Amino acid sequence: MTLAESRTQDLYPTRIASGETRMLDRADPTVWGSEQDGPFDGAALSSHDTKGYSIIEGLLSPAEVQGYWQELTRLSSDEKLKADERVVTEKSSGEVRSVFEVHRISELIGELARDPRVLDRARQILGSEVYLHQSRVNYMPGFRGNGFYWHSDFETWHAEDGMPRPRAVSCSIALTDNYPFNGGLMVMPGSQRTFVQCAGETPDDHYKASLKEQEIGVPSETDITKLAAENGIDQFTGPAGSALFFDSNIMHGSGNNITPYPRSNIFLVFNSVENALVEPFAASAPRPSFIGSRDFTPLSR
Numbered sequence: 001m002t003l004a005e006s007r008t009q010d011l012y013p014t015r016i017a018s019g020e021t022r023m024l025d026r027a028d029p030t031v032w033g034s035e036q037d038g039p040f041d042g043a044a045l046s047s048h049d050t051k052g053y054s055i056i057e058g059l060l061s062p063a064e065v066q067g068y069w070q071e072l073t074r075l076s077s078d079e080k081l082k083a084d085e086r087v088v089t090e091k092s093s094g095e096v097r098s099v100f101e102v103h104r105i106s107e108l109i110g111e112l113a114r115d116p117r118v119l120d121r122a123r124q125i126l127g128s129e130v131y132l133h134q135s136r137v138n139y140m141p142g143f144r145g146n147g148f149y150w151h152s153d154f155e156t157w158h159a160e161d162g163m164p165r166p167r168a169v170s171c172s173i174a175l176t177d178n179y180p181f182n183g184g185l186m187v188m189p190g191s192q193r194t195f196v197q198c199a200g201e202t203p204d205d206h207y208k209a210s211l212k213e214q215e216i217g218v219p220s221e222t223d224i225t226k227l228a229a230e231n232g233i234d235q236f237t238g239p240a241g242s243a244l245f246f247d248s249n250i251m252h253g254s255g256n257n258i259t260p261y262p263r264s265n266i267f268l269v270f271n272s273v274e275n276a277l278v279e280p281f282a283a284s285a286p287r288p289s290f291i292g293s294r295d296f297t298p299l300s301r
């Protein structure tokens with residue numbers, strides 16, 4: 001059996017070297033679990049299935065938010081940590097942009113990933129035991145916080161981490177108020193049902209550039225225009241403590257933040273244990289485990 005034959009079937013080819021890119025129908029459900037499997041009731045699950053996201057206002061109490069905000073401040077001012085490869089700085093200002101594998105760096109955030117308010121919802125959406133594929137804090141500082149261009153997370157996780165199917169869900173927890181004007185995450189509701197192929201082969205060590213500013217693995221303007229016309233654009237706004245659960249393949253992005261108000265969120269990415277990573281589908285080597293974990297041990301409380 002050749003390597004190609006032994007490789008898991010690629011239902012979502014992307015990083016097209018030459019020729020047209022296409023928009024493919026998703027071959028997988030958006031919600032795998034049912035009403036009995038967790039805190040989402042039938043109507044909430046059906047809404048998530050349609051829109052590809054769910055917002056939970058007040059998931060964390062103000063006191064909890066205060067505790068996590070202090071943790072984020074501690075991390076961003078830790079000079080030793082700044083030299084760590086898990087810390088990504090802003091291309092323009094050099095300020096901390098993201099801290100990856102934050103669930104291992106911070107015990108407090110590691111516990112949050114196991115909190116039933118978060119873990120039970122991820123298990124219900126994915127219909128199985130789950131593990132953390134990735135965790136990060138995006139600081140989006142005031143005045144000079146750079147946004148994230150339109151993309152599907154799954155397109156990157158499939159191409160560069162070897163994630164077979166879009167059976168993963170992100171939980172973004174706002175630790176500062178998320179406004180429309182300070183880089184609030186924009187999503188195209190329903191776009192998770194379309195897999196948008198991206199042009200361009202993946203460069204070696206692509207993550208070293210893409211986590212600062214992604215240029216490969218972004219859809220064409222034609223496709224973004226079509227997707228926006230079909231689905232519209234919603235925006236995740238809400239007070240600190242709110243949470244957004246969003247499908248791994250939903251088209252999303254955020255604008256720059258030139259306001260004085262930081263938009264700092266914790267992101268916890270849950271993958272089904274039945275969707276464990278294999279070889280990358282469109283890269284010469286897998287990304288480091290601090291970006292795409294290869295510890296598939298199910299999370300437990």
Ligand code: 6CS
Nearest residue numbers: 136148151153156214291
């Ligand atoms: O490449 C990744 O894994 C990261 N990039 C973006 C723009 N969103 C998801 C994830 O943090």
Ligand code: FE
Nearest residue numbers: 148151152153
């Ligand atoms: Fe993303």
